[in-house]
Amino acid sequence: MRKKFSFSMIHLTMLGLLGYLLIHSGLAGQGHGHKAHHGGVLNVIGKEFGHVEILVREDMLEAWFVGGGHDTGRSVPIQAAEIPLTVIIPGKGSKKLVLKADPMKLAGERIGHCSHFTARAEWLREVKEFEAQGETVFKGIRHKLVIKYPRGYDPIHPPKRERVKEGEK
Amino acid sequence: MAIGMALLVAVYSLKEQAHITFTQIGLGVDAILGPKGSPLQIVLNAIYHLEDMPGKIKWTYFKEVEKDPLVFQAIPFCVGHSYRGFRVNAIDRRFLTEFEYLPGKFFSFSQKAGGQGRPFQGSQEAVAGWTAAKSLRLRMGDEFHPVCGVQEGDPVHEKDKLQFVGILAPTGTPHDRAIYIPLETFYELSGHPPETVVMAERTEYREISGAYLKIKRIRGGAVHPGIQGLKFAVNQSDRNQIVIPSEVLPRLFNIIGWVDRVLLAIASILTALSALFLFFSLLSAMRERKRDLALLRSLGATRKTVMGLVISEALLISFLGGIMGLALGHGLTAFGALFIKAETGVGFTASYVSLADWLVLPGGLLLGLLAGLVPGIQAYRLGILQNLSPLS
Amino acid sequence: MAAIKVESLELVFECGKNRLKVLDIPQWQVEGGEHFALFGPSGSGKTTFLNLLAGLLTPHSGRLKVCGHSLEDMPEAQRDRFRAQCIGYIYQNFNLLQGFNALENVLLGMTFGPRKGELKDAESLLNEVGLSHRYDFYPSQLSLGEQQRVAVARAMANRPQLILADEPTGSLDPKNRDAVLKLLKDACRNHGCTLVLVSHEREVISWFEKAIPFLELNRAFQPNVGMEP
Numbered sequence: 001m002r003k004k005f006s007f008s009m010i011h012l013t014m015l016g017l018l019g020y021l022l023i024h025s026g027l028a029g030q031g032h033g034h035k036a037h038h039g040g041v042l043n044v045i046g047k048e049f050g051h052v053e054i055l056v057r058e059d060m061l062e063a064w065f066v067g068g069g070h071d072t073g074r075s076v077p078i079q080a081a082e083i084p085l086t087v088i089i090p091g092k093g094s095k096k097l098v099l100k101a102d103p104m105k106l107a108g109e110r111i112g113h114c115s116h117f118t119a120r121a122e123w124l125r126e127v128k129e130f131e132a133q134g135e136t137v138f139k140g141i142r143h144k145l146v147i148k149y150p151r152g153y154d155p156i157h158p159p160k161r162e163r164v165k166e167g168e169k
Numbered sequence: 170m171a172i173g174m175a176l177l178v179a180v181y182s183l184k185e186q187a188h189i190t191f192t193q194i195g196l197g198v199d200a201i202l203g204p205k206g207s208p209l210q211i212v213l214n215a216i217y218h219l220e221d222m223p224g225k226i227k228w229t230y231f232k233e234v235e236k237d238p239l240v241f242q243a244i245p246f247c248v249g250h251s252y253r254g255f256r257v258n259a260i261d262r263r264f265l266t267e268f269e270y271l272p273g274k275f276f277s278f279s280q281k282a283g284g285q286g287r288p289f290q291g292s293q294e295a296v297a298g299w300t301a302a303k304s305l306r307l308r309m310g311d312e313f314h315p316v317c318g319v320q321e322g323d324p325v326h327e328k329d330k331l332q333f334v335g336i337l338a339p340t341g342t343p344h345d346r347a348i349y350i351p352l353e354t355f356y357e358l359s360g361h362p363p364e365t366v367v368m369a370e371r372t373e374y375r376e377i378s379g380a381y382l383k384i385k386r387i388r389g390g391a392v393h394p395g396i397q398g399l400k401f402a403v404n405q406s407d408r409n410q411i412v413i414p415s416e417v418l419p420r421l422f423n424i425i426g427w428v429d430r431v432l433l434a435i436a437s438i439l440t441a442l443s444a445l446f447l448f449f450s451l452l453s454a455m456r457e458r459k460r461d462l463a464l465l466r467s468l469g470a471t472r473k474t475v476m477g478l479v480i481s482e483a484l485l486i487s488f489l490g491g492i493m494g495l496a497l498g499h500g501l502t503a504f505g506a507l508f509i510k511a512e513t514g515v516g517f518t519a520s521y522v523s524l525a526d527w528l529v530l531p532g533g534l535l536l537g538l539l540a541g542l543v544p545g546i547q548a549y550r551l552g553i554l555q556n557l558s559p560l561s
Numbered sequence: 562m563a564a565i566k567v568e569s570l571e572l573v574f575e576c577g578k579n580r581l582k583v584l585d586i587p588q589w590q591v592e593g594g595e596h597f598a599l600f601g602p603s604g605s606g607k608t609t610f611l612n613l614l615a616g617l618l619t620p621h622s623g624r625l626k627v628c629g630h631s632l633e634d635m636p637e638a639q640r641d642r643f644r645a646q647c648i649g650y651i652y653q654n655f656n657l658l659q660g661f662n663a664l665e666n667v668l669l670g671m672t673f674g675p676r677k678g679e680l681k682d683a684e685s686l687l688n689e690v691g692l693s694h695r696y697d698f699y700p701s702q703l704s705l706g707e708q709q710r711v712a713v714a715r716a717m718a719n720r721p722q723l724i725l726a727d728e729p730t731g732s733l734d735p736k737n738r739d740a741v742l743k744l745l746k747d748a749c750r751n752h753g754c755t756l757v758l759v760s761h762e763r764e765v766i767s768w769f770e771k772a773i774p775f776l777e778l779n780r781a782f783q784p785n786v787g788m789e790p
Contacts, residue, residue: 037401039394064401075405106233107405115405464656467617469645469673469719471638553617557656 034072038064041152042072046143048156050076054149059124063099063117065138075107075115078138083117085134085147089127097121097132170447170490170536171497173440174529178498180432181525183505186517188422196342197270199392200400201412202226202234202243203379208412209421214248215379216414217343218256221319222248226409228368228375234382234403239395242383244268247355249378250315251323255301257315257348259355262288265296265337268381270344277338285309286335292354295331299339300346300510307333315350317360328359352377382411440536443490448540451483455544462548463556476549483541484534491533495526562629564723564755565591565614570623571781572613583609584620585781593722596746596756600766601775605782607759610775611725614757615648616640628722645673649716649754651745653728655708657700663687663711664696670718678718686714689751690744706737713745717752724749726758730765742768 036042040055040062048068055062063083067074083099099117103109109116132147146153196216203211206223213220228245235243244264250257265276265288278284286309289296297307311333314325331350339345356369368375385393400411455462462475470478503519510517572584583606591597599607612618613625616632619640625632628647632640644650649670657666664683671678687693690710700708709729716724726745730738742765749756758769766772776782 038398073401073404075401104402104405106230106237106399106402108407109405116402460656461658461660464658465669465673466641467615467644467650467656468670469641471641473638474673554612557652 034070037066037073038062040064041148041150043145043147043153044068044155045138045145046141049141049143050138052145052147054147056124056127056149059120059122061097061099061119061121061124062102063119065115065117075104075109076139077109077113077115078136079112080136081111081114083134083136083145085119085132085145087130087132089123089130095121095123099134170440170443170487170533171493173436173438173443174491174494174533175497175501176436176439177433178495178523178525178529179501179505180429180436181523182498182502182519182521183509183517184429185523186521187509196344196414197268197383198381198414199384200382200396201379201414202231202382202403203410203412205408205410208410208417211379211410211412212414212417215246215381218258218347222378224408225376225378226380228372228377230406230409231377231380234380234399237399239384239393239399240382241385242267242381244381245352245377246380247352247378249319250317250326250350250355250358251319252313252315252348253305255298255305255346255348256319257295257350259350259352261352262290264381265289265335265349269383270340270342274340276340276344278335279338282338284336284338286333289334289349289351292351292357293329293331294334294351296335296337296349297333298337298345298347298349301348302333302336307336309333309336315358317358324360326358326360329357440532444487444536444540447483447486447537448543451479451541451544452547455479455547459551459556462551463553466551466553467557472549472551475551476545479548480538480541480545483537483544485537487533487537487540488530490537491530494533495529498525498529562593563590563626564593564595564628565589565757566624566626568624570613570625571621572609572618573621582781584613584779586610586623586778587780589778591755591757593755594753595771596749596769597758598766598769598772599757599759599775599778600761600763600772601782602761605775606779607775608727610779611650611727611757611759614723615650615725616644641673645719646675647722649719649721649724651709651712651716651724651726651729653731655700655705655712655732657708657711657715659700662697662699663692663703663707663714666700666711667714667718670715674719676719683714683718686717687711689717689748690714704737705732706734706740709733709737709741710744713741713748717748717754720752721754723755723757726756728760729758730760730762735764738762738764 034042034051036053038053038055040053042051042053044051045068050068051066051072053064053066053072065076065078066072067076081101085097085099086094087097088094097119099119101111101114102116102118103111103114104116107115130149132145132149134145135142136145137143198216201211201215203215203222204224204226210220210223214222231243231245234240242263244261246258246260246264248256248258250259267275269275278286278288283299286296295313297305301307312330313333314327314330317324317326331354337345353369356365356375364374384396387393396413400413403409403411465475466472499519502517502521506517506519567586567589569588570584570586571582574581574583599610601607609618613620613632614627616627616635619635620633623633630643630647632643635643658669661669664680664687667683667686668678668680671682684696687696690713692707692710692714695703695707700711703711709732724745729745730741733741745756746768758765760766
């Protein structure tokens with residue numbers, strides 16, 4: 001009986017250890033588990049009301065407005081035809097960039113009911129990192145947009161590095 | 170030991186081949202444009218001619234997708250008919266003439282390759298896949314009435330007689346299991362509801378079951394990463410979706426992966442039990458052969474020699490078991506492949522060399538060594554005088 | 562050169578707290594090529610002495626030189642090789658391997674020695690012992706006399722310098738006994754082997770010019786001598 005008891009305890013301990021390791025490993029915490037369907041980075045809107053996925057390729061910046069939480073595979077069309085952004089590039093000051101509605105025809109979108117936005121600028125080719133701010137009406141409510149590229153923006157579940165930095169503070 | 174190893178070889182071979190065939194190859198289809206519904210159901214129907222399509226998509230929407238710059242080729246099809254148990258798919262003629270079902274491989278009607286005839290041209294013509302033709306003993310010129318449905322008892326299009334003008338050379342893929350008719354014929358068959366009849370003339374009202382999509386490639390032959398964006402866009406629509414077979418099937422394998430894990434566990438247990446049996450047999454044989462080994466020692470064999478003899482015997486038995494296991498395993502694979510081909514049309518080969526083939530002999534030898542170790546040590550420690558016949 | 566040279570040889574068996582001296586031989590020598598018989602009652606230590614000569618046991622003290630090899634301090638593996646090279650042993654109960662036929666049993670005698678024996682050598686030995694028609698016969702298919710002949714042939718297989726025979730005719734009838742003894746002596750003479758034979762039968766001893774009661778050799782088997790608490 002004693003042997004059986006210790007055998008089970010060993011198993012429980014191992015399971016617990018495994019669970020602990022899993023929770024505190026990169027796997028469990030990675031990007032809070034949300035998928036960026038276009039290979040970009042997710043930036044939370046509001047209190048995870050939604051996300052704006054950002055992808056920069058050569059001289060083009062693409063933005064997709066998608067659902068909150070795990071619903072990042074569902075597009076959320078917005079009314080705006082344009083969204084002006086102020087882009088802050090470390091060591092290079094700030095620049096203006098205007099996102100313009102680029103409807104996904106296959107999704108049945110049009111300008112005024114569009115989740116996909118694009119902007120082109122030559123200086124985007126050289127940029128490795130930036131922060132951008134803007135504003136738009138999302139799901140009927142005006143929200144501030146905070147975009148951090150390439151890290152992404154999630155104040156509720158910040159990436160590990162930021163958590164450690166806060167701890168150090 | 171041979172049986173356990175044979176099971177290991179067979180299970181590994183079929184598992185690996187199934188994984189390659191069902192997940193990596195995709196049978197020439199980068200993506201399937203289909204209706205909203207279960208992605209797995211769409212893949213099983215569109216590629217493996219199983220299950221049913223969960224709905225239809227509009228021809229006009231298909232044409233929009235076809236125009237997308239990322240789409241290299243789009244082949245529309247309609248499912249829902251059958252003939253004597255084999256699915257009859259109405260499909261664009263380009264499927265038979267331009268579609269690359271495996272890298273570098275196109276459908277062939279050449280006799281040298283095992284085919285016959287030619288692709289269909291007229292609306293009353295049909296082409297059979299090789300397996301379908303063989304099972305139904307079809308010959309060129311044979312005629313048939315397609316069944317409106319895939320279940321037994323479904324109504325037959327009595328007024329429509331189609332003729333086989335071609336039999337595809339075998340491809341070793343599920344395409345061998347289907348019968349193909351022109352896409353337009355689907356709408357022209359009599360007995361369909363009026364809304365379907367209209368589709369024959371008016372493409373703006375036309376609906377199809379789905380379309381095979383081939384996406385443009387980038388450097389290195391990889392599918393353009395924009396496929397994800399295309400999929401995302403289509404999936405936002407109300408009625409349509411894009412399904413990527415190579416994403417869906419691995420998930421299926423994860424779900425049913427326990428099946429082969431159970432089989433592997435059984436095979437491993439069998440092998441381990443047989444090694445245990447070998448161990449006890451050698452141990453028992455040691456008791457019987459103490460006198461013989463003592464005699465060998467008295468003739469000048471050293472302790473190491475007799476120990477080596479016992480261990481070598483164990484190694485030889487397990488080596489022979491491994492060889493037999495390999496042979497038997499490949500035989501079992503051939504047997505399993507027959508069933509799989511009959512059910513899915515996918516051809517597996519008995520000569521496939523899987524991970525188990527590389528591990529069976531070394532693994533078997535290791536088991537033999539372990540089984541022979543204790544009897545070997547007993548032989549080493551054998552006393553000569555105590556074990557020879559009593560003397561005066 | 563002496564084939565066997567024994568000096569102050571003692572062998573003691575330890576049984577729990579008791580020590581039993583089984584051999585105490587002050588001195589003995591056998592010249593090369595000689596045929597020697599040792600006789601005496603059961604329990605006098607004859608077999609134990611033969612086992613010492615074969616390197617199957619090591620003495621507690623004293624010196625033992627056989628075929629030029631000093632056995633008293635020789636490591637076991639070396640004694641195994643010595644036995645394979647220099648000794649042919651014939652047992653009362655033949656000790657043939659039942660799963661091997663006559664030819665294979667003889668070949669076995671060559672397996673561990675320095676000579677790589679060939680089939681024709683084994684056949685020649687079987688011919689010599691009169692078994693040219695029994696190559697493929699298994700021990701269970703041979704008569705007792707034939708089995709002992711195979712044992713003789715096996716003992717000769719590695720061309721030993723010394724043949725040790727422990728009651729080789731103990732299981733045989735008189736006719737076979739005489740046949741095997743003649744065979745053994747002829748074979749030893751032909752191959753130049755020294756022969757030491759142990760028996761308790763007068764009829765066997767009578768075949769040897771040199772025969773000694775083992776009790777004269779072994780002081781350990783005296784009444785009240787050799788037993789220590």
